[in-house]
Amino acid sequence: MKHAVHALALLTLFILTTSAAEVGTGASFKGPTGLQLYSLRGIATQNPPKALKQAADFGFKLVETAGTYNLPPEKFKALLAEHGLKPVSGHFPYDRWKTEPEKVLAEAKAIGLQYAGCAWISHKSPFNEDAARDAIAVFNRAGELGAKQGIKVFYHAHGYEFHPHGDGTLMDLLIKETNPKHVTFELDVLWVVFPGHDPVKWLTKYPGRWELMHLKDLKKGVKTGDLSGKTDVTNDVPLGTGQMNWPAILKAAQASGVKYYFIEDESPTVVEQIPQTLKYLGDVKF
Numbered sequence: 001m002k003h004a005v006h007a008l009a010l011l012t013l014f015i016l017t018t019s020a021a022e023v024g025t026g027a028s029f030k031g032p033t034g035l036q037l038y039s040l041r042g043i044a045t046q047n048p049p050k051a052l053k054q055a056a057d058f059g060f061k062l063v064e065t066a067g068t069y070n071l072p073p074e075k076f077k078a079l080l081a082e083h084g085l086k087p088v089s090g091h092f093p094y095d096r097w098k099t100e101p102e103k104v105l106a107e108a109k110a111i112g113l114q115y116a117g118c119a120w121i122s123h124k125s126p127f128n129e130d131a132a133r134d135a136i137a138v139f140n141r142a143g144e145l146g147a148k149q150g151i152k153v154f155y156h157a158h159g160y161e162f163h164p165h166g167d168g169t170l171m172d173l174l175i176k177e178t179n180p181k182h183v184t185f186e187l188d189v190l191w192v193v194f195p196g197h198d199p200v201k202w203l204t205k206y207p208g209r210w211e212l213m214h215l216k217d218l219k220k221g222v223k224t225g226d227l228s229g230k231t232d233v234t235n236d237v238p239l240g241t242g243q244m245n246w247p248a249i250l251k252a253a254q255a256s257g258v259k260y261y262f263i264e265d266e267s268p269t270v271v272e273q274i275p276q277t278l279k280y281l282g283d284v285k286f
Contacts, residue, residue: 039264049082088113090115092118117186136173214261217238
């Protein structure tokens with residue numbers, strides 16, 4: 001209860017000191033900042049309208065989707081609009097991209113997305129070159145189809161792609177072999193740091209390829225260098241309280257050409273943590 005009261009106080013202070021249209025921004029960080037709705041899956045699976053109201057109450061105007069909670073895409077789009085939320089991008093399962101990309105893109109269009117992608121390539125561990133090349137073909141094909149619909153296809157890096165390959169990693173292969181005209185990438189900061197890499201270096205190495213970013217911090221003390229792509233959700237902590245060097249990362253992201261930033265917090269205390277994250281983004285200086 002004490003934490004909930006503190007979170008409410010932070011949120012109230014934040015709303016009083018900045019306009020809702022500029023949520024998650026400040027003197028240095030300009031966003032635009034949205035919310036990955038997967039953050040509120042615990043609420044949304046039971047009550048989608050309640051989850052969307054929570055997102056709006058935080059001050060968000062932009063969201064990234066992760067399913068429609070058994071609602072038809074058109075109805076989900078209308079529900080988002082009722083709560084003043086604009087869907088910018090969305091995640092869809094890899095196997096659907098592989099077998100029915102046209103249907104995925106039709107759903108993305110019905111929801112009103114500018115970007116449609118996925119966050120996990122189906123594979124047997126460890127991730128290998130064959131799986132990477134399979135994904136490259138899937139994304140290139142989907143990207144061509146998406147371009148005809150005015151939708152950009154993207155892949156969200158999830159940590160297991162950093163296995164060594166040639167003079168780089170399989171992540172390098174995914175970026176180099178996908179068509180930059182049709183396929184872009186989403187850099188999830190936690191899933192770059194957790195396998196032991198530096199987000200700043202990846203943003204600098206491939207300017208223009210990272211159009212989307214997940215803002216997510218990793219609890220201090222959690223060991224990095226893990227290529228599984230999996231960690232306990234309680235390791236997601238409010239921005240500025242974990243391991244990441246956010247001033248350097250956000251500065252590099254702006255220089256690299258990131259167009260949209262989405263807070264993703266998978267922790268069970270997400271409702272208490274998001275106001276802390278928003279306050280941090282408003283205060284951070286670089």
